[in-house]
Amino acid sequence: MSDAVAPAGYDPSAYPPFAVTSDIVVLTIRGGELSVLLVERGNEPYAGCWALPGGFVDIDEPGEETARRELVEETGLEISSFHLEQLRTYSAPQRDPRMRVVSTAYLAFLPDLPAPVAGDDAARARFFAVRDIEAGEVTLAFDHDQILADAVERARSKIEYTTLAAAFVEKPFTLGDLRRVYECVWGTRLHPSNFARKVLSTPGFVRSLDVRGASQFEGGRVGALYETGDATVLHPAILRPTADEEDER
Amino acid sequence: MSDAVAPAGYDPSAYPPFAVTSDIVVLTIRGGELSVLLVERGNEPYAGCWALPGGFVDIDEPGEETARRELVEETGLEISSFHLEQLRTYSAPQRDPRMRVVSTAYLAFLPDLPAPVAGDDAARARFFAVRDIEAGEVTLAFDHDQILADAVERARSKIEYTTLAAAFVEKPFTLGDLRRVYECVWGTRLHPSNFARKVLSTPGFVRSLDVRGASQFEGGRVGALYETGDATVLHPAILRPTADEEDER
């Protein structure tokens, strides 16, 4: 902040009418696909279009709180606690045709959820496979395609050097479950044995529960169960294959 | 954005009075120290305190443009083009005692600059060693200590896996110059030969000019000169020593 136009004796009619909003990108793994939660807009502009959940920030409300509140109001998803981080702020002057809207996007990583229901302001709410949106089968309202692209890139990058991949699975989980998170988010296949070696050699990534149980996703031999460890960053990182692998799962 | 409180027929007096600002963190290397540009505030609140340059966003102005404009207005630094990226947005309700101010911070990496001069709204402007601020010798206005800490961590992290370290040196530069950037930003020493091997084995990081010249910083044998290459990301990354090195240069 500078001292310019210091609004000490504030005159609302003289001050430019900025709107401040929060949008939330909820990513999860559903049916082997990285998926994002969208709501169908009921009102203009972009009525009938799919968009990210979000809404206007109250004057005394932290932006992150707005994101959590709108998620509940628009989709009925009531989740006790989950990882939520700021993505970035979108403030192009014409991004909303109504007025100048400065929107801060937040990013949430969640394990597979019960189906959402439409809430107050949204006609419908459901998960979409990110792959379909990237393929252009769905076009989002406002600049939400760009926000989603930034969010997915953040997710793909962040699971490399943090333990956030574990936020996508219910605990307890098997190493196969965790590996499938990486495969779904990156859209590649990983060697199971090399992956397990890396995860287990990273202190604090996972903690063994010394019991066995079925995978959350697929059949076959049941594996050892793990829970999330204390670490938040990974040394060394688990790096993405450098795009010379086979294309898809 | 949701449809809530859609301000189609907009009534300024009914809409909460948000202020939207941009702050800019200008980092450079001066005298072997990672340094940040600060301005001394002329007005309340925090009059006489040092703060990051910044100011209110115009209603039809992109936030990034505000950051560039305020940098010139407050410090007189007229730089043609430089790397500027969004850091994050700070919107705690009480971060400014006057009113609700949502501020987006931007981060610039620059080579050593001529001394700045105070501009319109700032009493003085000068560079401070980040080390001194981290040591608590200077306390910044508002939440700018937090913004600076986030910016420095971003810089320390980003030179690991991008070519941004080159933005801190004038081109042409020697490999010693580039290594000193890493050493100043991380506060560590690096093995000159291993560093050179890594940089030269990373395609597109630097391009040899096939001439020799003096280092920008220190004496000794003059080395080969390089310019910035085409790459923007580094494969493999140049990782920070894991905090079991000697403390300082």
Place this chain on the structure above:
DNA sequence: GGAATAGTGTCTTTTAGACATTATGTA
């Protein structure tokens, strides 16, 4: 010459990646 940096080369350890093999569960 002395000091400081540039540059080359070598050796060891760690990590990544590919892959073979065996074990154990489900349909």
Place this chain on the structure above:
DNA sequence: TACATAATGTCTAAAAGACACTATTCC
């Protein structure tokens, strides 16, 4: 039984890190 996944182990290549030694330039 067929099949899918878990788990262990081996081999090779790449990269990191430590360090010795020579070369060049400024003072």
